[in-house]
Amino acid sequence: MKHETESTNQERRTFLGAAVGLSAATVAPGMILHTAAASAAPRTDPVTDVHRWGLLVDTSKCADGCTACVDACDRENGLNLQSPPPGDETLKWQNQRATWIRKVKLQDNLSGQIVNLPLMCQHCEHPPCVDVCPTGASFKRADGIVMVDRHTCIGCRYCMMACPYKARSFIHEQVEQKLTRAPRGKGCVESCNLCAHRLDAGDLSTACAEACSSEGHQALVFGDLKDPSGPLRQALAKQPTRQIRQDLGLNTGVRYAGI
Incomplete structure (x- = not known):
């Protein structure tokens, strides 16, 4: 599908239309008209708890120096369209730039083994970000995906402080x-x-897992944690896995192998 971009100086509360299946046409300077695209209508049925979507990260297959998952996530969600404000220092921009996946390098103190670990929102069953949000903007869908409602987010950043994975970004500019x-x-x-817009359109994949597979690494497996015959559960059954900060009892939807 062709990726369309739009330029606007409107504040976030003037967003119009749904996030999936929209096209934009400029009708006058400063005005954007949104219409539903006939080929990609938004879902009309409610999300249910029949599925719980999750992800397996096999760090033994995650290649050092590879950024395919990060790059794909940026393209999928428009993060590659970000640019530093004029005059901003490079370090400041690197610290403030929105990032949904970041690569972390870990070293075992005993063995010296180094692993590459993609880190993103862990989609907890009991998400701390949801607990502390004063407006309900941070919420968990019935299928386990943790999201942010941009229309009701007031930018207090309590969720960022509550997240033990530092998985959220704040849009400063x-x-x-x-x-x-x-x-x-x-x-x-x-x-x-977890590419909820893809799921809601019937595409059972995420941009990061798709890109990793295209590179031949197969380090990311997306699927339904409730489906015993599905690819995710099958992959989880083949090797020991763990949750990051399992001691917190959050029951994350993202699991890791090789750490």
Whole structure:
């Protein structure tokens, strides 16, 4: 599908339309008209708890120096359209730039083994970010995906402080370009949503897992934690896995092998 971008100076509360299946046409300077695309209508049936979507990260297959998952996530959600404000120092921009997946390098103190670990929102069954949100903007869908409602997010950043994985980003600057399927706005918090827009359109994949597979690494497996015959459960059954900060009892939807 062709990725369309839009330029706007409107604040986040003037977002129009749904994030999936929209096209945009400029009708006058400063005005954006959104219409539903006939070929990609948004889902009308409610999300249920029949599925619980999750991800397996096999660190033994994660290649050192590879950024395929990060790059794919950026393209899928329009994060590659970000640009530093004029005059911003490089370090400041690197610290403030929105990132939904980051690569972390870990070393075992005893063996000296080094592993590469993609880290994103862990989609907890008991998400701390949801517990502390004063407006309900941070919420968990019935299928286990943790998301942010940009219309009700007030930018307090309590969720960022509560997240033990540092998996959320805050948008500090006005967003000049964004994808119609992934609206973004200054003053909002955002994070990985397991490509919910794909799932809602019937595509059972995530951009990161798809890109990793295309590179031949197969380090990321996406699927349904409730489906014993599905690819995720089959992969989980083949090797020992663990949750990051399992001691917190959050029952994360993202599991790791090789650490």
